[in-house]
Amino acid sequence: MTETRERAITPEDLARLFVERSNARDAEGLAELYAPDAVLAYPPGSATVGREAIRAVCERMLQHASLPFRLEKHLPTIRYGDLALTSTLPADGTGGRVQVARRQPDGTWLRIIDRPEIPTER
Secondary structure (H helix, E strand, O other), X not given: OOOOOXXXXXXXXXXXXXXXXXXXXXXXXXXXXXXXXXXXXXXXXXXXXXXXXHHHXXXXXXHHOOOOOXXXXXOXXXXXXXXXXXXXXXXXXXXXXXXXXXXXXXXOEEEEEEEOOOOOOO
């Protein structure tokens, strides 16, 4: 039986759904927030390409995550047609989180590029 999960109606929904699914340790649900050909810049310094590879990275990440994750403050979303640049101010001091999302034919949104951590210069 396939589980039906909430879908992102706005680009900003993606961050909330990411936090909710992370806190539920739902790696498959996290991967569903990404387009089939998405690129995730995680682990830091590498690129993970494709939903299945992203699911595997999420599984490993959740095994070591200190939960719960908290929803971070959104910065203003920048839209260009069916593309949106979203970002949040990270609570953990990693310097920044940015994502590019694309509107799907049904009107929902998926991440296509995700850089969850931008290290700050120290």
